[in-house]
Amino acid sequence: xxxxxxxxxxxxxxxxxxxxxxxxxxxxxxxxxxxxxxxxxxxxxxxxxxxxxxxxxxxxxxxxxxxxxxxxxxxxxxxxxxxxxxxxxxxxxxxxxxxxxxxxxxxxxxxxxxxxxxxxxxxxxxxxxxxxxxxxxxxxxxxxxxxxxxxxxxxxxxxxxxxxxxxxxxxxxxxxxxxxxxxxxxxxxxxxxxxxxxxxxxxxxxxxxxxxxxxxxxxxxxxxxxxxxxxxxxxxxxxxxxxxxxxxxxxxxxxxxxxxxxxxxxxxxxxxxxxxxxxxx
Numbered sequence: 001x002x003x004x005x006x007x008x009x010x011x012x013x014x015x016x017x018x019x020x021x022x023x024x025x026x027x028x029x030x031x032x033x034x035x036x037x038x039x040x041x042x043x044x045x046x047x048x049x050x051x052x053x054x055x056x057x058x059x060x061x062x063x064x065x066x067x068x069x070x071x072x073x074x075x076x077x078x079x080x081x082x083x084x085x086x087x088x089x090x091x092x093x094x095x096x097x098x099x100x101x102x103x104x105x106x107x108x109x110x111x112x113x114x115x116x117x118x119x120x121x122x123x124x125x126x127x128x129x130x131x132x133x134x135x136x137x138x139x140x141x142x143x144x145x146x147x148x149x150x151x152x153x154x155x156x157x158x159x160x161x162x163x164x165x166x167x168x169x170x171x172x173x174x175x176x177x178x179x180x181x182x183x184x185x186x187x188x189x190x191x192x193x194x195x196x197x198x199x200x201x202x203x204x205x206x207x208x209x210x211x212x213x214x215x216x217x218x219x220x221x222x223x224x225x226x227x228x229x230x231x232x233x234x235x236x237x238x239x240x241x242x243x244x245x246x247x248x249x250x251x252x253x254x255x256x257x258x259x260x261x262x263x264x265x266x267x268x269x270x271x272x273x274x275x276x277x278x279x280x281x
Contacts, residue, residue, distance in 0.1 A: 002027035002046040006053070008060045022060050024051045030074030030120070034081040039102060041084055043072040050075060050086060050097065052104050066106055068095060074120045078153065079127045085151070085158075087118040087132065089139075094121060094132060094151065096158060110157050114149035120173040122182065128154050129214065133173040133184050134163075141169040141189040143199035148173070148184050148209065150216050164216055166207045168199075172231040172242070174278075175211075181258050182209040182216070183231060183240060191227035191246055204228040206242060206253065208260045222262050224251040230276030243273030 006028055008020040027046035033039070033055070040053040040060070048071055052064035073089045077099070084097040084104070088111065096110040115134025123130045130153055136146035146169060150162040172185030184207045189199040204227060208220040226246030233240055233255070240253040240260060250273065252265040 004028070006031075006042065006060070006062075008058070010058060019058060020060060022053065022062055024053075024062050025049045025065055030072075030087070032075045032077045032084065034077045034099075035079060036081055039077075039081070039099070041075045041077060041086075041097070041104070043075045043086060045071050045073060045089075048072060050084075050104065050106075052102075054102060063102070064104060066097070066104055068106065069108070073118070076121045076123045076130065078123055079125065083153075085121045085123065085130055087121050089117060089119065092116050092118060092134075094118065094130075094149075094160075112151060112158065112160050114151075114160060115147035115163055118149070119171050122173050122175045123153070124175055124211065125177055125179045128152075129211070129216070130158070131173060131175065131182055131184075131209075131216065133170040135169055135171050135187075137169065139171075141187045141191075141193060141199055143168055143189060146170055148182075148207075148216070150214070152214060161214060162216060164209065164218060166209075166218055167205070167221070170207070172229050172276075174231045174233055174240070176233050176237040176255070177235060178237040180211055181255070181260070182211060183207065183260070184209065185224075185228045185231050185242060186221075187227060187229075202226065204244075206231070206240070206260065208258070210258050219258065220260060222253060222260055224253075224262065225249065225266075230273050232276045232278035235279065241267075241276065241278075243269075243276050245272045245274060248272050 025044035025047035030043040169187035170184040225244035230243035
């Protein structure tokens with residue numbers, strides 16, 4: 001059943017130590033921390049709320065619960081910390097939150113229509129664009145193409161300016177810290193599909209998207225392993241790591257400029273990776 005806990009881990013201790021557990025709303029899923037490190041936003045799928053967490057040193061407190069009116073899956077905060085974007089999964093929209101002095105507000109009139117069933121949203125390092133992974137088919141592979149939506153954040157209000165066809169069931173999504181490419185991870189029928197179905201594939205893949213100003217275009221597709229979900233760039237953008245849920249491992253991909261290739265290196269894990277997170281220096 002949906003849980004209602006956020007765990008706080010002190011990374012300054014050796015080994016890292018759980019120091020607190022914060023009660024929040026039901027089914028905390030997507031999370032984002034602002035660049036100042038004093039505020040976190042949490043998307044609660046079951047409650048349909050955004051939780052606002054105040055971070056003061058090692059103390060974390062939930063100070064606000066914002067009703068979004070439906071299931072929300074993920075959240076991203078702009079580099080300047082003034083706004084956030086939230087995926088409204090069931091209505092196929094992106095909500096815009098305003099952040100001022102630690103208080104968060106929401107105007108439903110600014111909701112933006114994107115592709116079907118958006119799971120993830122990411123913002124470019126310069127804050128000019130946002131991308132969404134429009135998963136399609138209520139969050140499951142169906143063999144049909146889906147999209148990545150492109151949002152222009154340089155205008156007021158923000159608006160959708162493009163939808164890029166990428167393939168079947170993009171879920172994981174990451175933007176390079178260099179800002180020149182993004183990747184969408186395609187499930188491609190690699191889990192939950194009968195093996196005799198035309199939809200089934202043993203492995204998923206990564207679609208490489210080149211970002212040039214406000215233009216976003218697919219340039220390559222790189223195969224990884226079963227049910228890839230989590231994806232993250234190294235801090236300098238020279239490597240890409242993809243978590244393969246079915247195979248309990250991480251594929252290591254090399255990034256050369258805007259080109260990406262699979263090195264064949266696999267990092268075995270003791271359990272199945274459902275998500276990954278990185279940090280730009």
